[in-house]
Amino acid sequence: MARPSFEIGPIRVRPGLQRAVSLPITRLVTGAEVELPVRVVHGREDGPTVWVNAAVHGDEAVGVEVIRQVLADLDPKTFRGTLIAVPIVNVLGFMAGSRYLPDRRDLNRSFPGSARGSLAGRIAHLMMREVVAKCTVGMDLHTGSDRRSNLPQVRTDLEDRQSRELAEAFAAPVMLHARLRDGSLRSAAREQGATVLLYEAGEAWRMDEWAVRAGVLGVRRVLAALGMTDPGDEEPPPRSVECPRSGWVRARGTGLLHLDVELGQRVDVGERLGGLFDSFGKRVRLVHADRAGIVIGRSEAPVVNSGDAVVHIAETADSPTGTSHV
Numbered sequence: 001m002a003r004p005s006f007e008i009g010p011i012r013v014r015p016g017l018q019r020a021v022s023l024p025i026t027r028l029v030t031g032a033e034v035e036l037p038v039r040v041v042h043g044r045e046d047g048p049t050v051w052v053n054a055a056v057h058g059d060e061a062v063g064v065e066v067i068r069q070v071l072a073d074l075d076p077k078t079f080r081g082t083l084i085a086v087p088i089v090n091v092l093g094f095m096a097g098s099r100y101l102p103d104r105r106d107l108n109r110s111f112p113g114s115a116r117g118s119l120a121g122r123i124a125h126l127m128m129r130e131v132v133a134k135c136t137v138g139m140d141l142h143t144g145s146d147r148r149s150n151l152p153q154v155r156t157d158l159e160d161r162q163s164r165e166l167a168e169a170f171a172a173p174v175m176l177h178a179r180l181r182d183g184s185l186r187s188a189a190r191e192q193g194a195t196v197l198l199y200e201a202g203e204a205w206r207m208d209e210w211a212v213r214a215g216v217l218g219v220r221r222v223l224a225a226l227g228m229t230d231p232g233d234e235e236p237p238p239r240s241v242e243c244p245r246s247g248w249v250r251a252r253g254t255g256l257l258h259l260d261v262e263l264g265q266r267v268d269v270g271e272r273l274g275g276l277f278d279s280f281g282k283r284v285r286l287v288h289a290d291r292a293g294i295v296i297g298r299s300e301a302p303v304v305n306s307g308d309a310v311v312h313i314a315e316t317a318d319s320p321t322g323t324s325h326v
């Protein structure tokens with residue numbers, strides 16, 4: 001028996017085809033309609049229904065390119081199951097290069113939303129109703145915020161078996177156990193029973209090629225692990241380093257920031273990570289690691305204030321927990 005068509009918004013996608021659909025969100029003051037652009041790849045054969053989205057934060061471009069590249073070589077004739085791709089969830093923020101919505105709300109604190117709520121709540125609700133509710137697995141693509149750059153990493157509930165298996169399949173350099181945050185897409189989707197991987201890589205409002213590359217490979221590997229595509233013939237990737245927890249080292253003074261550590265570098269407790277300097281180059285403070293682990297994020301800001309987060313260190317599953325003596 002032929003596979004049924006896939007329904008989304010006003011359209012039906014026949015098996016073996018892919019289609020674009022624009023789901024109405026709101027109308028601008030100019031009268032122009034604002035829509036959520038979605039692409040559905042409805043495979044000819046049965047398989048799971050999966051979504052991949054990016055730009056819940058409107059200043060995060062890396063994931064948009066990841067999705068473009070993943071879609072570019074999917075063939076619905078040989079694909080098994082259904083992929084719903086939503087490259088730009090925060091449409092209004094993306095147009096303005098803003099993390100938030102025009103009403104200053106964080107879309108990733110507005111899930112599951114409601115049909116009669118704020119603009120953020122309405123977008124969240126539309127995403128939940130038309131996309132998440134139809135899927136068993138989802139991938140939510142992000143970058144660092146506030147001039148922070150992230151090592152490619154998957155954040156998920158590593159205590160959940162399927163989440164862990166898919167994080168391993170993604171094979172980003174790091175997989176980090178992450179608690180759910182209220183109002184996030186991941187949290188609302190978990191409530192509905194979906195398995196969700198959050199991918200973080202690169203910096204906001206930049207197109208970091210290495211972050212795009214790791215994302216494309218990771219999403220493809222997850223689709224293959226779910227049996228939706230055939231695995232590629234490339235070498236198996238190095239295993240993700242498992243990290244149970246992480247924390248930011250904060251600046252203990254105000255100054256120009258010079259960091260000596262790169263993303264992905266292993267550091268020891270007390271190791272010097274960089275320094276803070278005044279405008280004539282006099283050192284104000286050193287920055288030291290407060291724990292052993294891997295650098296998974298770093299500030300790219302030239303100037304930091306006392307208390308600002310400067311280096312994000314993830315403890316590895318085998319490293320002892322350090323205490324701060326710096």
Ligand SMILES: [Zn+2]
Nearest residue numbers: 057060142143
């Ligand atoms: Zn984000």
